[in-house]
Amino acid sequence: MPELSPPDSSTTLAEARRVMNLCNVCSYCTGYCAVFHASERRPDLTRDDLHYLANLCHNCRACWYACQYAPPHEFAINVPATLARVRHDSYRRYAWPRAFAALLARSGPATLMVSLVATLLIPLLTLILVPWDTLFAVHREAGAFYAVIPWGVMTTVALITLGTSVLALGIGVARFWRDIGRGAPPASSWWRALPRAAADLLTLRNLDGGGGGCNDVDGRFTQWRRGFHHALFYGFLLCLASTTVAAGYHHFLALEAPYPFFSLPVLLGTAGGVGMMAGTAGLVWVKRRGDPAPTAAETLPADYALLGLLFAVAATGLVLLALRETAAMGLLLALHLGTVLGFFLLVPYSKFVHGAYRGAALLRRAMEQHHGPGTGITAKE
């Protein structure tokens, strides 16, 4: 298979190998997160090893401020920025189909473009295809949304796009999983490691910097990033729960949306939407204020683009809720569904993939830990 990665990927990996080899010899940072101990157990630091370590790194930046070899030291060690570049590289490498890897190479503009097109496409089609006296009428009855955009169209488009996207991401993660297990240290079975990996993922234990939080902005330790990420992540899960409950109402109780303000789907969705907005805005704020030194600046547009898209999904959803009994409902619904469509399309081709690869890396790490702590520790004088 031809290499689709751009020519600089070997330079990125060579630098990561140099950096992590020095970390393996030093080993002062093993208390901060899982990366350093995992690295000591993979002294060869192959491309697969580095992709694994990069996705294990949560970018908390504690090691940057602790590093006795950070620039201007001539060793110029910058673990967070180096691993961010490798992470970026790994998203591209595991994109499926390979032709779409280009979307991840310039992920910021690509995410922005696809989101904008999808977001504008649905309102445009609605304006063309839906009679205006329906579109701009005030709908209060059960099934009001489907009067504007038929239920069948909505669910068919959603299922096809989301299904394809989940499949594409699944193939990428499966290949990543195969590669990071190749030539790896001994590990327990995945199901024994699952509780630990799930706990690491759900609590973002590795964003705790060994107990004091992250260096989100500067040398001070805070829990801002972890907190905002939790708001976004759990907000997102609440929105998923809202959609699932609504589907249950629709199919099993024959209750059609829109649901009352104090119904379960609306309460879940509202809480989730507020969480997502707070989380995305907070993360953008943290990133913009953050010390640029431990940051790989070229990876930031991808972060901002995805955060912007998720903010738009949540914001349009909440505005739709607020104005659903007005004549604006039809277009707002189309706008909201446009952002959702953009998100569905971008699941495997945006920064969103980080969650899947990180989950896989954490599971691998938990498997290796379950097998017992490694022997990679050398006695220090």
Next chain:
Amino acid sequence: MNDVLVIGGGIAAFCAALAARRAGASVQLVDSAPRHLLGGNARHSRNLRLVHDAPSPLFPGRYTVEEFLTDLRRVSGGHMDEDLARLMAERSRELPDWLQAQGVRFQPTGDGMLPWSCKTAFFLGGGRAMINALARTAEDLGVEILHDTKVLDVRLRAGDHHHLPACREGSSLTLSARTVVICSGGYQANPEALSRTWGIDAAAFLVRGSPHVRGEILLSLLAQGAAPAGVPGACHLVAVNAMAPAADGGIVTRVDGMPWGLVVDRDGRRFQDEGAEITPRRYSFWGRRVARLPGARAHLILDATGLRRAPPSIYPTHRADTLEALARTLALNPAILRDTVDRYHAALRPDGPEDGHTEGLEPPKTRRALPLTTPPFHAWTMAPGITFTCHGLKVDARARIMTVDGRPCDGLHAAGMIMAPTVLGTGYVAGAALTVGAVFGRIAGEEAARRVLTLRPEGEKCLN
């Protein structure tokens, strides 16, 4: 005028500054290094030797005052001051709580990621993280910190008004304070001073820590009649890779894996049993050996098998397909290196509990005597890396500098490596230097503050 002037930027300096500030004194701390090198040698440190009576999250087991003193006595070459060593051991017990109250975090041993040690506690993230925490707390409490500021000299005299000439960014200034705490370390980054003992080879030493620890104040105070401790020119040395930076290489430049190969001098001849030392003391063992060689350089020669077994290094090896070619890249005489290896091979007795040994070879190789036959052949060149000097000022239990006639200088305190030879003599055990710095830094800060506050009018209260 500040109450307390602290000279230095390592653990002793910050412990002194924080102790004095918390006692209510106004404190200025001046460090000769730029901001990014703040921390002195403590930047490269990792663990702290502490007495503890019971297991805790920081360490398993227990470590008593008597055990600490026994360990120190064993290494100190008879130069240890019993009373001060006991004081340090006793007060080391309080350090975890006190340092954590200053924002320092330790790595718990329970995470399974640390070398097993019941004698030392590890800073989470190492010494630079520890210094960052102390500096941040000091700034938050209102300690004024001047970087890149070099105090040129200190007069050895008691008194309540010290005016010290200093230099900052090329311009001179005078720093004034009621008491002075000197925490400016030894003179390991001062090859001129070292050459008085080591001769021309002092120039071949690589400095493992800060290049700013030149010891001018220490040497001046000794010349003015301060009581000395330790031995002139005595120092802690470690074998480091000769490619390491001239200063600030820290922990990762150490050379390890000697038992897996042969070590030869600049003539290509062996001079030491490579299998003799495999404990953590091996680094300093080889540092001392290499420093005494002509030219202060040696080469670790490995074949492909030996390299695989040796611990990883940040440096690439010199590499060649034959021993003769390797000798040429190292500027060794190929015939002599070949002769050295042939004689080693002739003496090999591959069986035995320690992976083989030699018989009838001088010096012998008592462990891991494996043949060097699998190409390619590799070499790392070793140099002595100097960590700190073991020659400093004698202080009393209040960290006051003593004069040769046995009197303490009121208002002039010292803490850290500048006075550590009073306690450590010419020896070293892991983590003890930081303990000296932290304990005597605190004592010096408290004593300095106590002294100035008794001079101060009533009514001003302590800061807590």
